[in-house]
Amino acid sequence: MIEPGTILNERYKLIKTLGEGGMANVYLARDLILDRDVAVKVLRLDLQNDPDTVRRFQREAMATSELVHPNIVSIYDVGESHGQQFLVMEYVKGSDLKHYIVEHFPIPYQRVVDMMEEILSAVQTAHDHNIIHRDLKPQNILIDANGHAKITDFGIAVALSENSMTMTNSLLGSVHYLSPEQARGSMPTRQSDIYALGIILFEMLTGSVPFEGDSAVSIALKHFQEEVPSVRAFDPHIPQALENVVFKATAKNPANRYTSAEAMASDLNTALSPARAHEAKYVIPKDDLDETRVVPIVPNGPTPPHNSDGGADQPASQAAPENRPKKKRRRWLIVAISAAVVLLLLIGIGVVTANQKADVAVPDLRGMTTAQAKTALKSARLKVGKYRYAYSTKVDKDLVIDSDPKRQVSVKESSSVNLILSRGQPRITLDNYVGQDYSDAKSDLQKRGVTVKEKLIKTNEAAAGKILSQSIKAGKKVIASKTTITFGVAEPIKVKKDNTTFALRDLTGYTEKSLRDYANEVGLKIVISQSYSDTVDTGMVISQNPAAGTQVQSGATVNVTISQGADPDEVKTVSKTISIPYQAPSAASGSASASASSSGVTPNGIQVFIGDKTHNISDINKTFNITADDQVTITLQVSKKYPGSYRVVRDGTVIAQEANITQ
Structure with missing residues (x-):
């Protein structure tokens, strides 16, 4: 285990442990450069010297880095720090599908279908890149805060084109989701992943896996000896079409499963459709080689060697009579001719019938x-x-x-x-309605099936009823019947008619809402501009014109400036003074006296590294020697976009460092 607070490659600060595995430990970390949370998988210390494990760990990164899909956990970086292999992944805040099933069971059927379609889409992308996951299970499927599925842990995924990765003698994957061919030791295929997906679908519908046992071997045996149980036996309300998807995905023979994850998704997409409400139960085809066949005896074929005339006990060396009676010969000739005539008649009837289609x-x-x-x-x-x-x-x-x-x-x-x-429901392209009359836009969109809502905005800067904003951007194609658009519509501010003179309030610190509320109350027109500020919070008023206390009348115009927060590009000069304690070399250092200064004291060698807008933390900024406690002042040019950092090294050992300095 690595202690929290450790920084890998001067960039990834480990915060806490997220999980421990057989090959690696996973940590929540902070990317100090991009200022975001990431998940860092670090190869276990006891495996760092195992070349096969290191190779497998690196292969995971290579296999996953080429997969770009919203339902696959992204790989951001791969590196090594002090001999430790690590890879940096997208941090998914949530739980895995195993926990999700436990916490949310029973899951609505439509929700099951939606989640499975996301998983199938991700698996199809992997298969398109010739990558088989091999270890699909709920524990390797993460569910983010929005309920979307993301597949992770391609640690044992194999690129089909890499013959060196063949593992026919290895039983990979978790046994509860293992395909029959993997359980037998055969090479996994795309259909092996589809089998695992069928088991996952079974578990989402029933809350449990189909096969349990006292050992991994007993469970593996059930995968290729027993049929997957009926999910409708657990829940009779499950549509037959949905159960059929489970049956087809988990067929024992890979040839009887779906040909692809995309095909399974296509079938699953309509499983809840009313059109399939009366679908018959899917029957898995029997393998031809498993069926008993009756082999017909060929007429006039060779006579069995031990049964020349029907006698079961006649010796093989016994000779058959040389001459048969002529009557027998004539009788067999008549039978043969009759059979030929009947055969010709049947052929003729068949030809006539074939030409008469029903x-x-x-x-x-x-x-x-x-x-x-x-x-x-x-x-x-x-x-x-x-x-x-x-x-x-x-x-x-x-x-x-x-x-x-x-x-x-x-x-x-x-x-x-x-x-x-x-083609699905017709889509329409939304226009830019800003500046148009609300009533005209509303009438046009409602005729096309769009739901229109109005949000009044008090202002005298636009004519009453004019559209000031729209909730959906112009140019977006939408399904009219499923779309609701909200327009911000101008409503005039009622200005007092008595021309009352009053003292203007101090508006600094007001939010835009409170500012407009005040303007509506006394009948002012407000003109807003924006500016960066280091001292005023975002969204608050920085200044006003006329100034507070000025006598104004109703209907007057007041100009205010609202803060956008600190300027991210503004560069600041930050100085840091770091104390450097002198450390006398130990007596064990044999050449210490040779390098002593004229005063007889052996100096410490000091190196200073800084990183800011103009310096790279990897480059030495200054070098000097000390023979007593000393200090150094570091000047950094920093901004939110370019945070600063420094590191002070004494005789090869870091004695002071800091990162992410913005002020």
């Missing part, structure tokens, strides 16, 4: 995915024709709106049926 009804394909529609058409002895896309306010994107010919229309079998697929 009439079939087009099935109802509405709400299905293209894959489901293909299956339904194949079952009805029909084919998929062309695809056509259309917008729909009722049917989700990529699902079937209708077919051509339509449902229940009678057509000949093997006919093609065209599919009309949904």
